[in-house]
Amino acid sequence: xxxxxxxxxxxxxxxxxxxxxxxxxxxxxxxxxxxxxxxxxxxxxxxxxxxxxxxxxxxxxxxxxxxxxxxxxxxxxxxxxxxxxxxxxxxxxxxxxxxxxxxxxxxxxxxxxxxxxxxxxxxxxxxxxxxxxxxxxxxxxxxxxxxxxxxxxxxxxxxxxxxxxxxxxxxxxxxxxxxxxxxxxxxxxxxxxxxxxxxxxxxxxxxxxxxxxxxxxxxxxxx
Amino acid sequence: xxxxxxxxxxxxxxxxxxxxxxxxxxxxxxxxxxxxxxxxxxxxxxxxxxxxxxxxxxxxxxxxxxxxxxxxxxxxxxxxxxxxxxxxxxxxxxxxxxxxxxxxxxxxxxxxxxxxxxxxxxxxxxxxxxxxxxxxxxxxxxxxxxxxxxxxxxxxxxxxxxxxxxxxxxxxxxxxxxxxxxxxxxxxxxxxxxxxxxxxxxxxxxxxxxxxxxxxxxxxxxxxxxxx
Numbered sequence: 001x002x003x004x005x006x007x008x009x010x011x012x013x014x015x016x017x018x019x020x021x022x023x024x025x026x027x028x029x030x031x032x033x034x035x036x037x038x039x040x041x042x043x044x045x046x047x048x049x050x051x052x053x054x055x056x057x058x059x060x061x062x063x064x065x066x067x068x069x070x071x072x073x074x075x076x077x078x079x080x081x082x083x084x085x086x087x088x089x090x091x092x093x094x095x096x097x098x099x100x101x102x103x104x105x106x107x108x109x110x111x112x113x114x115x116x117x118x119x120x121x122x123x124x125x126x127x128x129x130x131x132x133x134x135x136x137x138x139x140x141x142x143x144x145x146x147x148x149x150x151x152x153x154x155x156x157x158x159x160x161x162x163x164x165x166x167x168x169x170x171x172x173x174x175x176x177x178x179x180x181x182x183x184x185x186x187x188x189x190x191x192x193x194x195x196x197x198x199x200x201x202x203x204x205x206x207x208x209x210x211x212x213x214x215x216x217x218x219x220x221x222x223x
Numbered sequence: 224x225x226x227x228x229x230x231x232x233x234x235x236x237x238x239x240x241x242x243x244x245x246x247x248x249x250x251x252x253x254x255x256x257x258x259x260x261x262x263x264x265x266x267x268x269x270x271x272x273x274x275x276x277x278x279x280x281x282x283x284x285x286x287x288x289x290x291x292x293x294x295x296x297x298x299x300x301x302x303x304x305x306x307x308x309x310x311x312x313x314x315x316x317x318x319x320x321x322x323x324x325x326x327x328x329x330x331x332x333x334x335x336x337x338x339x340x341x342x343x344x345x346x347x348x349x350x351x352x353x354x355x356x357x358x359x360x361x362x363x364x365x366x367x368x369x370x371x372x373x374x375x376x377x378x379x380x381x382x383x384x385x386x387x388x389x390x391x392x393x394x395x396x397x398x399x400x401x402x403x404x405x406x407x408x409x410x411x412x413x414x415x416x417x418x419x420x421x422x423x424x425x426x427x428x429x430x431x432x433x434x435x436x437x438x439x440x441x442x443x444x445x446x447x448x449x450x451x
Contacts, residue, residue, distance in 0.1 A: 009423075012430030013411060016404070044430065047437040050386045055405040057383045059300035061316055062309075066291055069317050070284065073324045157334060169350050170343060173334070187326075189351040 008037055015045040111136050113193035116218035118200065124150055124215050127180075129200070131160070131218065133193045142171050142188040146200065146216060149176045156202060160186065161210050163197040163217075168210040173203065196220060272337035272391060273330075280327035290337070291320055293391050294384075298345050301380060305349050318348045338388030342381055346374050389439040397432035400425065 007030040013019045014027045031038050111134060118129035129146030144160055152158070152175045159173040172186035200216040270286075272293070278286035298319050302312025322344050330340055353374075375381060390398060403409040403417065411429065415422040 009427035009430050012433045013426050015433070016429070018411060040434075043437045044433045047433045047440065050382065050440065051390070051401060051405045051433075051436070053379065054297070054383045054386045054390070057300045057304070057380070058296040058406065059303045059312065061295055061299040061313065065299075065313055065316055066288070066295070068313075069291065069320045070287075072317055072321050073284075073287070074321075155333075167350070169347050189347060189354075191351060191354045194354065 008040070011037065011041050011044050012048075015041055015048045112223045113140070114220045114222050116198050116220045118146060118198070118216040118218040120148070120216055121214050123202075123213060124148060127216055129216055129218075131198050131220070133188060133220070135188070140188045140192050141185050142192060142198075143183075143185045144174075144200075145183045146176075147181045149180045149182065149200075149215065150202075151178050151180060152176050156204055158182075158215065159201050159203045159210065161199045161201065162189065162192055162195040163199050164195050168199075169195070170210075171198075193220065193222065272388060273332040276323070276327050276330045276332075276337055276340075279324060280330070287320065287324055290323065290341075294338075294341055294387060295320070297383060297387055298341070301345055301349060305374060306352055311352055315345065315349055315352060318352075319344050322348065336385075336388055338384040339381075342384040345384075346380070350374055386436075386440065389436055392439050393432060393435050396428065397435050400428050401432050401436065404429065 007027055010019060010023055010027050014024065019027065031041060112132065113135065114133045116131045118127075118131060120127040127146065127148035127150075129144060132143045133140065134143070135141050142160065149158065157173045157175050160171040162169045162171055169189060171188050171192065172184070174182055174184045174186075176182050197217060197219050199210075199214060199218075201211045202213040202215055203211050204213075205211075270289070272290065275286040275290050279290065295316055298316050299312050302315040303309070306312055306315060319341065323341060330337070335343075390401065393401070399418070400414060403414045404411075409417060411425050412422060414420070414429075415425045418425070420428070
């Protein structure tokens with residue numbers, strides 16, 4: 001490339017269509033006889049088009065929005081040294097709370113909204129599971145208990161989906177070890193219980209859409 | 224000029240030593256900076272998203288500030304496109320960044336980059352807001368009076384988040400020249416004056432920046448495809 005450094009340096013503004021007319025002619029003349037610069041221009045044009053799309057997609061949020069976001073984030077209190085007797089009392093309350101949760105799960109877990117029994121696909125015929133949605137207002141959670149799942153390979157994970165027609169909304173992802181069992185509680189969208197179905201897929205990539213590798217599915221029933 | 228000038232939000236503050244001046248001047252233009260500034264802020268402008276998320280997980284608001292600057296404009300633009308009104312779009316931005324704050328500790332960079340993660344949050348929260356609005360309409364009239372299209376059927380939105388991530392990974396001088404050209408609408412001559420750089424250097428730097436962006440995009444694509 002050393003024989004045409006000046007022209008090559010102009011390829012960026014050229015694909016952006018912002019060169020002076022005489023520079024543009026110069027570049028086009030050069031491109032006719034230089035395959036490597038033509039390939040380079042194609043590459044740069046792709047970057048230019050992606051950037052143009054990105055810029056077009058941007059909006060300008062109000063100036064005070066950042067301030068409102070900050071005001072809305074929950075503060076993390078610095079840890080303080082707790083007197084031993086306070087810790088002992090707190091521990092006792094924790095034990096009582098655990099007993100309470102076991103005996104009356106709805107009291108602490110929020111209102112039970114919906115549940116689904118999960119049935120397997122051919123990909124994992126021995127798998128099964130159950131999904132429960134509980135909570136109220138903005139605080140809705142989904143509990144998943146599943147078994148018989150093939151252990152995750154490297155980079156693989158499972159994803160739980162809320163399903164309605166062709167729409168899939170992720171409720172979270174998890175991995176499974178050799179036991180094939182999982183018990184996990186996930187934060188769910190506010191309207192999670194309004195979806196008619198749930199499903200579990202095996203995922204391998206960063207594509208945010210659900211993969212076609214369906215493992216479990218079930219219909220949600222209101223409680 | 225689009226985006227950056229009118230708000231302290233919107234991504235991609237130009238970087239570099241002169242770029243930092245640009246950041247400061249923009250913050251002057253938009254009033255006070257919400258988050259703490261200073262040397263830590265300048266240093267963090269150059270840090271990759273995934274490292275910033277780790278700082279967010281430990282309660283660092285400055286790291287959240289940088290991520291907000293990089294992605295809030297894209298999230299807000301997504302809201303305007305799919306939700307259609309400013310109020311709900313602002314709600315979307317708030318929901319997304321509060322979710323980032325709350326869930327940063329659970330972010331796993333081995334599974335997906337930050338851009339993919341924030342894209343998922345944005346898409347899910349936008350879907351949630353659409354459903355909520357549909358439910359309100361049903362309550363009033365019995366039947367929905369409008370239907371909102373599927374979120375990102377072509378994958379364009381996902382791609383935009385990936386490009387934003389690639390842009391944030393460029394060197395400060397490369398990022399600066401592209402941000403000024405694409406997001407501020409600066410001509411090459413205006414960039415030259417703004418950055419006190421010879422016009423010829425601006426042109427060659429623009430070429431080099433586009434080349435670097437293309438290579439970063441290719442690297443990302445290769446990285447993910449090799450994970451499969």
